[in-house]
Amino acid sequence: MAGRVIVVTSGKGGVGKTTTVANIGTGLALRHKKVVMIDADIGLRNLDVVMGLENRIIYDLVDVAEKTCRSVHKALIKDKRLSNLFLLPAAQTRNKDAISPEQMVAIVDELKEEFDYILVDCPAGIERGFDNAVAAATEAIVVTTPEVSAVRDADRIIGLLQDKEIYDPVLILNRLRPDMVRKGDMMDVDDINDILAIKLLGIVPDDEEIIISTNKGEPAVLNNHSKAGEAFRNIVRRMEGEEVPFMSVNGEPGLFGRFLKLLNGK
Amino acid sequence: MFVPATQPVHVEQLVFKGLKQGLTLFVPEKESFVYWLEVLDRQLDQAKGFFQGGAILVELGERQLTPGELAGLKKILAKYRIRIKGFNPVQRKKLNPRPEKQLPASSGVLLIKGTVRNGQRLEHEGDIVVKGDLNPGGELVATGDIIVLGALRGIAHAGAGGNVKAEIIAFTLAPVQLRIAHIFSRAPEGRKGQHGPEIAYIKGEKIVVERL
Incomplete structure (x- = not known):
């Protein structure tokens, strides 16, 4: 059975695409799926750093496309924690024109037979890099933050995905601050849904742990105490077809929280 | 060979x-x-x-x-x-x-399924009907009327080419800009358009908006 090819994209930079890929990839691998993450951000690669795998890179995406290395497997880097998680890094000294959408399709086709999930980390922007990243994908996750500018760019991206025949992208709302939403200072889920009107895959709260984990090269999804990590674990479960209720945004404890309180006698 | x-x-x-x-x-x-x-x-x-x-x-x-x-x-x-x-x-x-x-052969209705998103611009000689929203950054240009069966939040230009009788109708009218024929207008700051269906047309030399 061929694996799912999912591109993670946003239009705007700095909203958390790479963090999302690292966490979802790791989360899926924790559930014993065979996963490969492709960093399509040639020239500005980050995924290797976020995964803590920078020092293991020998061959990269461009080497595979140009057939400098014998096979795509030569370029795959095995994660240091999970043996069923792999990274295909981007080249750092080249630019987006170094590969073509056709080459990307060929590379992904080769990986598809072997992996359950192929996650493509898309660069910011809507030019060649976007075309490359989207070329082989059949599904898309659009990442946005609760800011008007990010939501506008997400809207633009959803339109462009339609042109590439990806009609049902899903949304991850990243870096939501429940306290600000409660005060009415931040767009809430409904405001964003009003504009974008696509299926919500998950809400990730703003969490300092993410910055720490990014710097350490250890995805937050591995950390049981991280709020964002929990959100990513839920996202992974939804991707696998489970029904998982959304974390309550208004700061009230959810059903499970109330149950815990009851147990603790508080 | x-x-x-x-x-x-x-x-x-x-x-x-x-x-x-x-x-x-x-x-x-x-x-x-x-x-x-x-x-x-x-x-x-x-x-x-x-x-x-x-x-x-x-x-x-x-x-x-x-x-x-x-x-x-x-x-x-x-x-x-x-x-x-x-x-x-x-x-x-x-x-x-x-x-x-009196009608030119080109005046037909263009029916659009789904939302017109940021960066998408549709031009049509005739009327445009959108079964969805017009999002901010999206643009519709019609020589006739524009009807949006959803929220109009982008830029709509009806009567392009000079038809001052053209109208713009939306279930929720919260545009960035409305243009009818040669007249442009900006929505008042903070207009959310929560009054239900509304219609915009030219009265005198101004675009006015009324509940439908």
């Missing part, structure tokens, strides 16, 4: 017909629109020069286009310098059997 015999390949072709209203491209309802776009591109490429610089009508039948599909069609036609001057001449004739001399 072995030379393969040329196989008689059956290639589907799109039909161009000369109707009373003008040369019309017929897009069948079967198969995906993207499929027909590929066929069209190939066909025009082979007939290079034949259509150069012309304007055609497009007959879609019951098919409704998404903004992306329409943009794709326009892009391919633009490559061969062909302009669309109207849609569905056949259907119009069926709906409206009386010959109307």
